[in-house]
Amino acid sequence: MGADLRAYLAHVELPNPVLTASGCGGTGRELAQFSDVARLGAFTTRSITMAxxxxxPTPRMAETPSGLLNAVGLQGPGVDAFLQHELPWLVERGTRIVVSIGGGTAAEYAALARRLADVPGITAIEVNLxxxxxxDRGRVFAREGSAAAEVIASVRAAxxxxxxxxxxxxxxxxxxxxxxxxxxxxxxxxxxxxxxPVGMxxxxxxxxxxxxxxxxxxSGPAVRPLAVRCVWQVHAALPGVPIVGMGGVTTGRDALxxxxxxxxxxxxxxxxxxxxxxxxxILRELEELLQRRGLDRLADAVGLAHRPAGSQQRTRTDLEESSL
Structure with a gap:
């Protein structure tokens, strides 16, 4: 019997915790040539814009040691074409869909959210800050808590x-x-x-x-320690808030x-x-790692490293060794 791999984004249940990152799975059609996109925890779209x-301009991508630099610039057909051509294809296949959105003002984010509000088949909205x-002189929303909060409030209301x-x-x-x-x-x-993070x-x-x-x-393995640090700090401060971790995940060990x-x-x-x-x-590798550590539920592993040494759940390996 396998581990219970269910994950939750607020009240929404996902069958497993592995999603695609925005912009990396194309429209879904590209990945579908290799595996069933409906078996993902969820598919995250590229960031959709109004227009x-x-x-x-090219070149837009450059390889770096253990990483990749990109400056694509939210290329896309706009929300009308997305709703007409891309979203229906994903919905027809039973895919759980996280729609990523991007904008230049809080009002534009809100307008995008309103366009998506009555569309069936959307699992969640990811706000690319x-x-x-x-x-504000082109300062990215994510760098200012008040600006980010204004965008989130406008999207939540819509x-x-x-x-x-x-x-x-x-x-x-x-x-x-x-x-x-x-x-x-x-x-x-x-x-x-x-x-x-921005690089050059x-x-x-x-x-x-x-x-x-x-x-x-x-992006890529070079940024994983940065991702782990951010997830660690935010979970410690806001332990009840669901977090989707990303940044250099290439194996089940990285995911764990x-x-x-x-x-x-x-x-x-x-x-x-x-x-x-x-x-x-990665999902197979993650499940195997959980089982080898005596963790029958994914939920039991979430934030486990925050627990004081000695208070963590004893793993199956520990139990087997103690019985020798």
Whole structure:
């Protein structure tokens, strides 16, 4: 008998804790060539905007040691095309769908949320707060607790209350706990972290930045310790708030590390670019790790590393060794 892998985003039950990260699974059609997207905990869409966006100039991606820089710029067809062509395909396949949204003002986020409010088949709304606030000199919403809270409150007010609102946080802040608390106070039902920190790479042959935009978001294994730190701090401060952990998850061990830090679910992103089977593989590896440690429920592992030494549940290995 396998472990109980159910995860919860507020009141919404997911059959397992492995999601895709926004922008890394395409429209879902790409991943469906390799595995059933309906068997994911949930599929997270790329960040949807009101109007179509061409994205930033190329080159947009550059490999770095243990990571990937990207500056795609929320390229997409806009919410009308998403609702007409992309969302119905996912709904028809029974996929649990987290719709990520991005905007330039709190009003634009609210307008997007209203467009999605009466659409069936949406599991949750993820609010990508790493977007520039055009009303505040382009400072990203995620860097200011008050700005982030305003966006979350506007989305929460425009969203059905049976659909959880997830605030996606950036690590590029002085105090991630303060921003997380502001988002929860603003109405966020759950948190997702981390979004990509800003990085840069310079091509020493051309002696120019590797990305046309100069800087970009860093993802991949290089950022996992940063993700673990953010999840750990926020779970310690807000232990009752569900967290989707992400950042460099390539194996079941990586997923378990974030779960032990306090995440109740994990999202897989960059790993999908070179292993489209990553999600089902990571789920299998995670279940095996839980069972080897005598943990029959995923919920028993969430935040387990916060417990004082000696008070943690004895694992199956411990029990077997003590009986020898």
């Amino acid at each position: 179509p966006r061409a994205g930033r 790493s977007c520039p606030n055009i009303e 969203t059905r209350y049976d659909v959880p609102v997830i605030a996606k946080l950036s690590p590029d802040v002085a105090d991630v706990v303060a921003v997380a608390r502001a988002c929860v106070d603003g109405g966020a039902d759950a948190l997702a972290m981390i979004n990509t 790479s310079i091509d020493v042959d051309t002696m120019r930045p590797a990305l046309a935009a100069g800087t970009g978001g860093l 590390e974030l779960i032990l830090a306090g995440a109740c679910a994990v999202a897989v992103g960059t790993a999908l670019f070179n292993d489209p089977y990553a999600c089902p593989r």
